[in-house]
Amino acid sequence: MNETTTPTAQSLIASSLSKGDGNIPGVNSGRAAQIVMEARDLSVYYGDFLAVRQATFSIARNEITAFIGPSGCGKSTILRSLNRMNDLIHSARVVGTVLYRGIDLYGPLADPGEVRRRIGMVFQKPNPFPKSIYDNVAFGPRVNEKFTKSELDGVVEDSLRKAALWDEVKDRLKASAFSLSGGQQQRLCIARALAVNPDVLLMDEPCSALDPIATGRIEDLMREIKSEYPIVIVTHNMQQAARVSDMTAFFSVESTGDTNRPTGMLVEYDRTVDMFSHPHDERTLSYVSGRMG
Amino acid sequence: MSIILDPSVSLTSTVDGKRRRKDMLFLALLWFGILLAVVTLVVLLVDTFLTGRSRLNWEFLSGHTSPFAEDAGVQSAIFGSLWVVLPAGISSLLIAIGTAAYLEEFTKPESKVQAFINLTIQTLAGVPSIVYGILGLAFVARGPLDWGFTVRTASVVLAMMILPVMIVASREAIRAVPSSYREGAFALGCSRWQCVRQQVLPAAVPGIATGSILGVSRALGESAPLIMLGALAYVSSNPTGFGDYYTVLPLSIYKYATEADSEFQYAAAGAIIVLLAMLLVLNFTAIVIRDRSRKSL
Ligand SMILES: Nc1ncnc2c1ncn2[C@@H]1O[C@H](COP(=O)(O)OP(=O)(O)OP(=O)(O)O)[C@@H](O)[C@H]1O
């Protein structure tokens, strides 16, 4: 179904890598070949307001990337511009480049629907559809492709297993998704996102509405699936970022002269172990050691 | 173990007497309003029922509308109303859903198109029904379409008349669909149209059903524009097609009620009861549709 590497995509990656800086100091150089997405000088405006300016980072296979930073620094904004969910906000405008396997996400070759199917998203608040558990998971496959009943059953079971929810719901697939607990609903949303066989998974504070046990299950789940799906997770929880992520991007806000609304910026982007043990930037140090935000 | 009483804490109400009296007064006004509405309704219903009771029989229901008191029935009026109102309701509902979905999901909220259409709809919703009758007379019954005084003419004009209400109701229902459903659908790769078709409209069905019943009820109870459009006073057969002449229940009620013979008063009351029953059935259908689609959530 989902061709992960086509020759054209490969050659495009190669050409983009020669220009870009996929390599991070101190990160093994093999990473460059694993890069799936890359943001270069990515800025997002809401109307005239510059919400985030010039972020540059990359997302590689087999890695979980964490976005951390104080509230309002633009983590969600950047995340949503990685799969064009920002298109739905009329005032939002994206400047800069986002490459997905070498293809410009905002270029003429990218259809927003296809972009969002390949780059899945899980939201902060579990948002199951007002349908049965089965129909929630089957929704994406149904609109994107033709499946027979048994193929669809297979996709649903597979996705629910990956999301570690199958055993809890296998006897009541026809029950309303709203009959699940919050943590189960969030795992259902993850299963729903996995069902369309995405290539990258974006998660915006997926555990913020959950208790520690449910959070733990979702973190385990992330570790299990990261070999198949590179994950970007926004989190306010330092321990969570330290526990699950391989790379961390720390965002902060700064007040620029002309407006009084502070603009978000990417302060530091590095391997999580390095970021948490010896950050380069003073602001990162205070944030990860809990002195601000 | 026991908790020591803290003298600095008080849980008694801090609302003073004056404010409490104001609250009471307001509550009394509310109750008065409710009572007034309910009592008026009950008195009217009971009176109508007592007057029309003698006519609630098979002869009355199966008899056609007639200028002779002893023959006066409602069958042709019931079928006339159904022939006129059902197509009007269905067609304006479809157009309203399309319009509402377009405005809510496909245009930007602050766009010029939307501002213009909003103004138009609000103005149309306030136009008196007789004006639609005159419009229909000039353009549909005569003029360019020249359909004459037929079921088709009446149906089209009623559809135009209730369209603004239906659009407003459908828009409200669509706007009430949580945006998280839309986001979820888009995040799975849906196009805008797929999102509307698969998530927004199904979730809006209960609201659309409840809201559009208002429009259909209005069409069912309307007589003024149909007088302009040549609804007949007495018809001795049911319509069999859109090109037939017709009468409708509200018009029969009006005719019976204005006849001098007191026998006709009973017929008028009987026809009112029939009209009320039809409205009840309509509302009940809407409730069933709403609950069905809620249950499937
Ligand atoms: N739809 C919008 N329209 C206008 N401004 C917006 C919109 N969404 C976000 N913003 C602004 O953009 C900035 C970044 O918001 P964003 O939601 O990305 O922050 P965040 O880092 O995700 O914060 P949090 O941690 O609280 O979720 C904020 O100043 C916010 O007010």
Ligand SMILES: [Mg+2]
């Ligand atoms: Mg956020």
